Amino acid sequence: MIELKGVTRRFGDVVAVDNIDLTIETGEVCVLVGSSGCGKSTTLRMINRLLPRTSGEILVDGEDINKADPEALRLNMGYAIQSTGLFPHWTVARNIGVVPDLLKWPSRKRDERVNELLTLLGLDPATDAHKYPHQLSGGQAQRVGVARALAGDPNILLMDEPFGALDAITRENLQQEMLRIQRQLNKTTVFVTHDIDEALKLATRIAVMDQGRIIQHDTPEAILRRPASAFVENLIGKGDRGLKLLALRTVGDLMERYPQPRRPEPYSNGVNEADSLRVALSVMVWQNSAELPVFSEAGEEIGTVKREQLLQGGA
Amino acid sequence: MRLWLAPAAWIALLCALAALLPVMTPLFSWVEPGTDNLIYTRDSFYFLLQSHIWLVAVSATIGTLVAVSAGIFVTRPAGSDFLPLVSQIASIGQTVPPVAVLALAVPAMGFGEKPTLFALVLYGLLPILRNTLAGLGGINPAVLEAAKGMGMSSAHVLFKVELPLAGRVILAGIRTSVTINIATAAIGSTIGARTLGDPVIAGLVNGNTAYVLQGAILIGLLALATDSLFEATERAWARAFSI
Ligand SMILES: Nc1ncnc2c1ncn2[C@@H]1O[C@H](COP(=O)(O)OP(=O)(O)OP(=O)(O)O)[C@@H](O)[C@H]1O
Numbered sequence: 001m002i003e004l005k006g007v008t009r010r011f012g013d014v015v016a017v018d019n020i021d022l023t024i025e026t027g028e029v030c031v032l033v034g035s036s037g038c039g040k041s042t043t044l045r046m047i048n049r050l051l052p053r054t055s056g057e058i059l060v061d062g063e064d065i066n067k068a069d070p071e072a073l074r075l076n077m078g079y080a081i082q083s084t085g086l087f088p089h090w091t092v093a094r095n096i097g098v099v100p101d102l103l104k105w106p107s108r109k110r111d112e113r114v115n116e117l118l119t120l121l122g123l124d125p126a127t128d129a130h131k132y133p134h135q136l137s138g139g140q141a142q143r144v145g146v147a148r149a150l151a152g153d154p155n156i157l158l159m160d161e162p163f164g165a166l167d168a169i170t171r172e173n174l175q176q177e178m179l180r181i182q183r184q185l186n187k188t189t190v191f192v193t194h195d196i197d198e199a200l201k202l203a204t205r206i207a208v209m210d211q212g213r214i215i216q217h218d219t220p221e222a223i224l225r226r227p228a229s230a231f232v233e234n235l236i237g238k239g240d241r242g243l244k245l246l247a248l249r250t251v252g253d254l255m256e257r258y259p260q261p262r263r264p265e266p267y268s269n270g271v272n273e274a275d276s277l278r279v280a281l282s283v284m285v286w287q288n289s290a291e292l293p294v295f296s297e298a299g300e301e302i303g304t305v306k307r308e309q310l311l312q313g314g315a
Numbered sequence: 316m317r318l319w320l321a322p323a324a325w326i327a328l329l330c331a332l333a334a335l336l337p338v339m340t341p342l343f344s345w346v347e348p349g350t351d352n353l354i355y356t357r358d359s360f361y362f363l364l365q366s367h368i369w370l371v372a373v374s375a376t377i378g379t380l381v382a383v384s385a386g387i388f389v390t391r392p393a394g395s396d397f398l399p400l401v402s403q404i405a406s407i408g409q410t411v412p413p414v415a416v417l418a419l420a421v422p423a424m425g426f427g428e429k430p431t432l433f434a435l436v437l438y439g440l441l442p443i444l445r446n447t448l449a450g451l452g453g454i455n456p457a458v459l460e461a462a463k464g465m466g467m468s469s470a471h472v473l474f475k476v477e478l479p480l481a482g483r484v485i486l487a488g489i490r491t492s493v494t495i496n497i498a499t500a501a502i503g504s505t506i507g508a509r510t511l512g513d514p515v516i517a518g519l520v521n522g523n524t525a526y527v528l529q530g531a532i533l534i535g536l537l538a539l540a541t542d543s544l545f546e547a548t549e550r551a552w553a554r555a556f557s558i
């Protein structure tokens with residue numbers, strides 16, 4: 001658990017972070033979102049003590065971080081940044097292995113860990129491990145950055161726009177991976193972004209920041225339903241709020257299940273159980289259909305989802 | 316291994332010429348037909364070469380140690396107050412010609428090897444210092460942020476990240492410094508140091524072009540050999556750290 005109590009950070013006359021209170025429960029993903037310069041990175045960098053705070057208290061599992069040794073503190077906090085900061089003179093494998101090396105893991109254990117992470121993030125241990133950062137695409141480099149943050153098996157992850165400079169498709173893929181990793185590993189995560197869709201997708205709770213203050217701290221659904229101010233309302237976009245709410249729930253939540261899974265009819269178009277209701281609605285509009293078959297991960301037809309239900313109970 | 320072929324060839328040529336110049340009388344009689352004293356004999360060329368290299372090597376070692384430490388110090392939080400001053404000195408100092416430093420050293424220290432060494436160290440410091448600052452300052456700040464954020468200690472960041480990344484630029488500074496100092500050391504002959512400048516000075520004073528030529532050839536070869544040695548070292552460094 002991470003607790004920020006009345007934390008302030010000034011740079012000269014600029015108040016970058018203004019007396020914020022924020023509690024991040026163990027295992028939750030807290031997404032800090034807000035416009036550029038509102039103090040997101042500053043908040044993050046105070047948690048791993050890359051920046052000292054001007055006043056206030058930051059506790060990790062009840063202990064003031066200023067009492068801990070800064071290096072030991074950081075070894076337990078994975079850190080990934082938008083510009084990746086990969087070590088240009090080291091291979092991908094050595095970059096990922098840096099924290100295990102600092103923790104003095106035996107080299108076998110480290111190598112296994114590096115391979116495991118490369119696979120987890122969709123990189124190829126055989127070919128990519130020996131590349132140098134300048135030989136990677138932007139998306140691959142950001143994956144390596146995330147892998148490096150995870151390598152020491154830290155309890156806490158701090159991620160500052162880790163998918164920042166990516167195209168929509170790669171970004172989407174990495175978000176999916178992030179969700180999958182999070183389900184698997186259950187780290188306490190503080191994730192910075194200024195993309196509200198990314199925030200809604202990944203967050204357990206979102207903290208909306210503006211000019212160094214936290215305007216609202218709540219679940220994605222609550223933020224969409226009850227924005228605390230005009231600023232938050234603007235951020236989430238009034239117009240497609242309904243669609244964003246649909247995006248939060250999966251088809252599996254709302255579908256009617258058959259008593260027995262069936263074999264799908266050939267060429268039938270439908271949606272997957274794990275797809276969002278927003279996708280289901282889009283498919284319905286596109287096909288002008290009132291009902292869609294729903295398929296399981298294994299490809300069996302397991303039920304249907306109806307337009308009526310979606311419009312009434314979706315958002 | 317092919318990397319070291321060129322410097323090895325230059326060094327071999329340099330040694331061979333230092334040994335063979337004394338028996339190349341016919342060649343020099345063609346340059347300076349009027350005299351009998353065609354070959355500089357006050358000291359052996361080997362001795363002068365050795366003494367020249369010794370002066371440059373000692374000054375380069377001291378200069379590198381001092382400049383790199385100073386460069387590291389002013390780029391740490393503790394020394395950051397001195398950074399503007401030191402970088403100014405490093406760039407302004409370069410505009411003072413080496414001869415001026417040599418001339419200033421004499422009144423302070425008298426004649427001989429000592430003032431030459433002093434001038435060489437002082438002047439050789441500057442390019443190394445400048446490149447150390449450029450090398451350390453040129454590292455992508457995100458890399459340093461990540462290094463610290465991963466939990467590396469400051470010493471670890473310095474030795475495992477900063478110096479390997481800045482190394483090539485620092486090495487280039489040492490190369491410049493040594494190349495300049497090979498020439499400056501020759502001028503050291505005018506204030507009493509024993510270097511390959513001796514035959515040149517003697518030749519100029521006595522109007523003997525053959526002497527001048529002998530000194531100049533060896534100084535030139537020494538500079539070329541050293542430069543190609545640095546070239547190979549820089550490549551080896553780049554290969555070792557793959558930058
Ligand atoms: N090292 C620094 N020195 C001076 N001012 C700083 C420093 N770092 C941040 N600031 C200021 O603090 C404020 C908050 O910066 P911060 O980097 O936390 O913003 P951010 O929310 O991460 O923005 P972005 O989305 O653009 O990354 C800004 O006004 C910035 O100019």
Ligand SMILES: [Mg+2]
Nearest residue numbers: 040041042160
């Ligand atoms: Mg930022």
